[in-house]
Every structure is written in structure tokens, then in C-alpha cells.
Amino acid sequence: MPESGQVSLERPQAAGGQTLLRFLTCGSVDDGKSTLIGRLLYESAALFDDQLAALERDSRRHGTTGEAIDFALALDGLEAEREQGITIDVAYRYFSTPRRKFIVADTPGHEQYTRNMATGASNCEAAVLLVDARKGLLAQTRRHSIICSLLGIRRVVLAVNKIDLVAFDRARYEEICEEYRAFAKGLDFAAIETVPLSARFGDNVTVPSERTPWFAGAPLLATLEALDGESEAAARSFRLPVQLVIRPDSDFRGFAGTIAGGVLRKGAVVKVSHSGQAASVARIVTPGGDAEQAKTGEAVTVVLSKEIDVARGDVLAEPTQLPEVANQFSANLIWMQPEPLLPGRSYLLRLGTKFTPATVTTIKHRINVNTLDPLPAKALEANEIGVVNIETAQAIAFDAYRDNRETGAFILVDRETRATAGAGMILHGLRRATNVPWQALSVDKRTRATLKRQAPCTLWFTGLSGAGKSTIANLVEARLSRDGFHTMMLDGDNLRHGLNRDLGFSDADRVENIRRVGEVAKILVEAGLIVLCCFISPFRADRRAVRERFDAGEFLEIFVDAPLATCIERDPKGLYRKAIDGRIPNFTGISSAYEPPESPDLVLETQAAAPDELAERVVALLEARGHLRRA
């Protein structure tokens, strides 16, 4: 063991007024993060004898510190981590002093785990940033500072570690601090504290070190005890995202949720974000019983003075400072899944207690996380951060992340795998959503359709190239036209000569192609027409995104099913031969996947029946669903 004369093994008593601080440790790979946390746990007596004994065993097997205990092994909990000597995932650790309980998020330093660092930072109020005194500021140091700043951390402690290895040199310490303060000027930190320390030997970790007599500041632990953790949250405007409605009987109807900003007072008037309906607060039920008021972070159930419509996903808010309600906003987005983010593709967005479909409409730029400079980007890869515009299917209530971390943050969930694909922080609502209201038109869809004796819809033919989509659609349109119905055909090839002539065949361009077609089809349905669309549209997610633009029953997905071998044999445009020869990249069926529909409205097997007969089935479907009103 190191010089442990000052180490106290007394576990501190948790006193009545103990507060809570969540912080993360970050810094480059070998700067000693895990060692520092191990040291804090050890010296605050949060590591027990049997854990220490296990640690001594592991240190001999995997450790990197010779005979001494390798504290890093106490934290790297997964087998793969101990074997490889690296930290893969965020680990949470706990220790306390009489004044404070600490929750520490230990996050990996490796570049590819940026997403884990952001995860750790999202729930923290402060960051301890480690720097190796020998190496000074590294790219990782800057990157982690920038991520902390983006995630809204305002308090940073710069721990200049391994000070023993530079002979406790004051000049070196001051040089690093100065360089860091200059760099951090461009970031959003409210306070930066600095400490010279040695995590390995315990200098300035919990007690002042005699080996740095020139350092007048407090050791790390005292600095962390003194940090202000919660003051900002309480000053914000009142917000309560409703989790659920509690209604045991007809006498009680309460809205349960955790206060995400400001203070709730009995008798105060609150408004529902979406409807703007107002009521006053009749009761506040807290875990400790009824209360006169409750503040940020408390889990409450609110009873209002009168019956108004409130459900999960709504936000109760201060009437004079309502959150923005819109369906378009700009945000910083951290991409987390291996498949890149493509504009136009549909994800599930979760903000507060609400899930809604959403698409990234534009990637404005990517952020260079070493310098904060904007870089041009068409897609976002895993661990990249970009500034994007997002459009949600339903309007949602939000604040800028800068003003409220609870109501300004969101995640995006992949709709196929249900993995968490990205995490975002709202910058601002988009003026075009906020200031360009929908025009209520006096002649509406129903009026136009009634004139035409039909219920408009989109027939979406999907399938491989050469499956017979256009052949069948042409026959269907001819029949409908003959019987006096009003139709319009949208053909992929034709649109690519005009509206979509700026698009190629990359995955990103295919997604945008389908989005535009969906938009045009929707306008034509508004006009009262039966729209026939023939598009390979190979990706399920994109077809679903189009479906969601329509009202229920207005979108009929027709799978024109022919085996690939048959399509290659038919090869009406000679495209398969070119693709097989490698002259067309990304050709569906050859070098790019086709995802067949999971529950189409109709399946047409083109091998089993003649085109005429198949067209008849489409018309029959329209009849059955009530789209055609025959005279």
C-alpha cells in the first residue's frame, strides 16, 4: 500500500442533511480515471475487505501496477474489460461523506465510446476531467470537454494527475491549467476548479498533500463536496411531464409525474401545453403526503380544480411561460448506432413522456468534436455529433436544452431493431414550423372527393425491378378511367427526369426520393384523386414513413411479388445484366437488399396469374374498401 498514514478507514455517518452529487470522470485512455475512482472509494471506505481481497487476487492476475492493488480492476466489471484492461461501458459507483453522497459515472476514454461518455454525462451535474501531467492536454481532453459542454455540464474540475511523475512541479501544473482555461473560453462552463493530484499515491485526493506545499486550493474530495449541484434547476419555469393518470375512483383524478423545472404551488394556475386549457392546483400529493408546494425533481401527483383533458405525454406548465409546441426543431444530435443516420428515414422520438414518429429532415453540418468547427456531412456515423433539423409526426412540447435539460432532450429509437439510435438536445424550434401555421382551406379533401364520387387514396406498388408493377398499375388506371374515376400515376423513372433529377441511387438519395414521392402523392390525394405509385421502394422503414403521412385507410400497400430469378430472366430494361456486370452500383436484388412488406394490403404473385386478372384484384380491393362509388 502507498503512504497511507492519512488514510481513514472510518466510514462516514450519513447525516440528516446529506445532499447528492452526480459527476462523471473523463479524460484520455491512460490518464488514470479508474484509478482515481478506486482511490476515492478506498479512502472513503466504500470498498470492503472481501472486495479488496478479490481485488488483490485480480491485481496479481490482470493488474498493471506490479504488486500494488490496481484500483481500476474494481471498476471494470465485465469479463472482457478485465481481460483487455480497458473500460468498455459506463460504470456507476457510489461513495459518501458526511456532507454528500456521490454517484460517479466512470466513462471510457476510447474514441469509439463517445456515446458512452455522453450517456454518463447526461445525468451528471459536474465532471472531473483528468489530464496526465506529463502529456498535458490531448485531443481526448478537448473532445470530452466539448461533449460535457454540449450535454449541459456547467461545473468542471480539472484534475492534473500523475503530478508525482513530474516531480510535483508547480510550473508544469500552472502551464496546463492556463492552457485549459484558454481552451475552455469557447465552452459553456460556469466554473472550472483545478487540482494537482496523484490518484495512485493519494496526493490531494482526500487530504492536502505535503508534497505540493505551493498548492493553496482544496483537495479533490473537498472541492466536490463544495460544488453547487442543483441551484439552476429550481429557478426554471414550472414543467410537469405527465407520466400517468391515477384514478382509483370517481372522487380522485390525479396526474402523476416528476417535476422537470420550477416550483409547483397549491392554488397556482397551470396550463396544458397542447390544448392551452387552464386549471388551478387543488392538491399536491407527494411521497410524504399532501404538500403546499413541491419543487424540481420531486415525484408528485397533482389534482386540478376542474376536469380538463390531460393524458400521458402532456406537459403541465406555467401559464405565462409555456413550452414551445411545434413539429419542427433544430438540435444537436449524437449518433449511436452502427448504421449511419440518413435524412428522411423514420425513427421513434421520445421526449419527456411522449413517443412520436420523427424524421431528420436535414443534416446541417457535423461538429468536429476536437475544435467545435462545422464540417459538411450527408450522413452521421456512429459517435458523430451533428446539427440537424427534425420533424415530428405530431406536435410536441419542448424547451431549448440550454433552458431545461429535462424538456429539451430526446432520444431516437430505431423502428426495426428498437435500439436507441441517437440522442439529441434541442437548440430551438424552427421558425417555419412556429410561424407558418397551416392554412385552413375552405374547400377541403372531402369536398373535392365527393364531387368525384370517390374516396381518394394512394395505391403503392412495391417490388423488384421487372416484377410487373407498372404493367399492372397501367391496367388498373385504364379500368378506373374507363369507369369515370379520377386517377394519377406517379412513375419512378418519370419523376427522376424532373422533380428528382438531382438525386442518385445512394441509400440517402433513395430515402429522399421516396419522401418526395410520398409528399406529392399526399397532395394529389388532397386533390381527391386515386394515386397509383410504382416504386421499387426497397426499405420497409421508408414505405412506413410514407404511410404515416396519410390518414388511416388512405394508403394501400400492394406487394408485386415475383422471384428474383424471374425478374432477371424478364429484364425488360436490360438493367439486371448491367448490374450483374457491375456497371450499376446499389441495384436492388443484386447489390442492394429488398425488404418485402410484412403486412401488405394485397399481394400479387405475377407468376400465378395474368396481369389482367391481377389488375382486377386491385380494383376489387378498392371496391371492398369503399373507395369507388358507382352511380
Place this chain on the structure above:
Amino acid sequence: MNALSPTLRRLEAEAIHIIREAAAEFRKPVLLYSIGKDSSVLLHLALKAFRPGRLPFPLLHVDTTWKFKDMIRFRDDTARRLGLDLIVHVNADGLARGIGPVASGSSLHTQVMKTEALRQALDRHGFDAALGGARRDEERSRAKERVFSFRSAGHVWDPRTQRPELWRLFNTRLGPGESMRVFPLSNWTEIDVWHYVAAENIPVVPLYFAARRPVVERDGAMILRDDDRLPLLPGETPALKSVRFRTLGCYPLTGAIESEAATVEDIIAEMLRSRNSERQGRVIDRDETASMERKKREGYF
């Protein structure tokens, strides 16, 4: 009742928030009730979360048939007192095969009567979310587990593909056959649990408190012979000692500690002096270094 410290108030609010999320987001959640102090706290918080409404989900106890008699009595009293919907599940197949900690050893017993039994019960009732009282400070592979911890079909935990968990925006989406384990006490430590038990006056099983009990020393652990299914080895005679338990499980696998702590306040004072972690008494964790991680991947809670 003492006033809660700011720390306990925050932990309490966080746990209630998580419990409400589980109730709102899942089709058929269940609370895994293991009768221990953590389960007692979890149940107390769940009741608070929906007050004045009733608990909107049942309790499930996976009974290995080897729990202390005091635990079973406490479980049934609690369910009756609070009017709870309690489901008790025993792996009947395992029982028929004669699986038990004495006959089969701790490893197989735990696998069949706990891990497999839990999977059976979740499948039989179609529960898509199970709330449990596990804490991250208990064991190092738990330190990396999510609050909403995803299980693929077959209840498998893959520590390398866990969903990142940001803010309080839990990703609760599930596909067919997939499920979620939910841990509202993730950020609590053992001492937080006892401080909360003290402040809120929460009933716990009497075995946590010191009393003179007949114990035998075996493999370095003090075992309470709760019934005659545990045969005495040659030369063993139970001795009356003042002991208590830090954690509760199957009685032949749970070691007692010598203690005089007869109240919650005594327990807290004793813990602040203790140099051993609470899982030290658990025989099953010592099997191998990464044993908890392995068991969890297979579906152990």
C-alpha cells in the same frame, strides 16, 4: 419517523419515477418480490407511486422451497396486510427431479430453482416487464447494468449490446418475446436502504435482527439449520449464537454474521463499522470470479 435527507428524497423520487414509467409503458408488468429488505423498500415505493390508487400490477415470488420459514411467514403476512395480488411460483419439474441445495449443490440448485423457475413464471403469465430490487453497488457486473435492462427472447442479457440510457428517457420498446427487467433501486446503496427503512418505518423480516439462533459452521459460513432437510455432518452440533443476516436467500446457502444489532439503528451503526460487503455471506457468488455476470446472462435476477 425521521425526516428524509435530501439524498434519500432524491433517490425516492427517482425510484417512483421509474416505477411509474414501467406501469405506463408495459403491457403486463410484475414486481419481483424476494422478501428481503430491498424488496420491502421496493414494495413500499411502488405503493407510494400510485397512491391513493392501488398497485396496478401483481407481485411474483419465485419460491425455491428452501427459503427460511420466517421469510415465508413474513411474505404471507405482508400480502394479507396490504391486500396484494401475490403469485408464488415453484419449479415443479425441478422439485420432482429432487433438485435442492443439499442434494445438487448451490450452482445447479440456483440454476434450476431460481433462474429457470423465474423464466417459467414470466413466460407462463406473459409478463413483459419485471421490476426488481437489485442495486448497482451489490456486485461489479451490476454496476454496468441499465435501469431498464433489455432481455432478448429467451430472457438473455447481453452486456455488450445494452441500450445506452440517457437522461430519464428510457427506451421501453420491445419486440415479440422480448422483455425488460426494471431496477428502480439502481442508485441506492445498502446503507441508503437501511436509512430509508428506518426513516419510513418499513417492516422487514426478523432474521435481519440479531437473536440467539442455533448455527453450525460450515466452509467458513455460519449456517442456520432451519429444518431437518439439512443433515448434520459427523461432529457438527448446532451452537446457540447471537447472529443476524445481511442478506436473505436459501437457508443452506446463506451465512449469518455474529452480531448484537437488534434494531435498525443498531444495524446502521454496525454497518458503518463493518469491513465486509453484504454479498460476502452468499455462497453462490464465490463459485468463480465472474459468476454473477454469467448467471445474469442466463436470466438470473
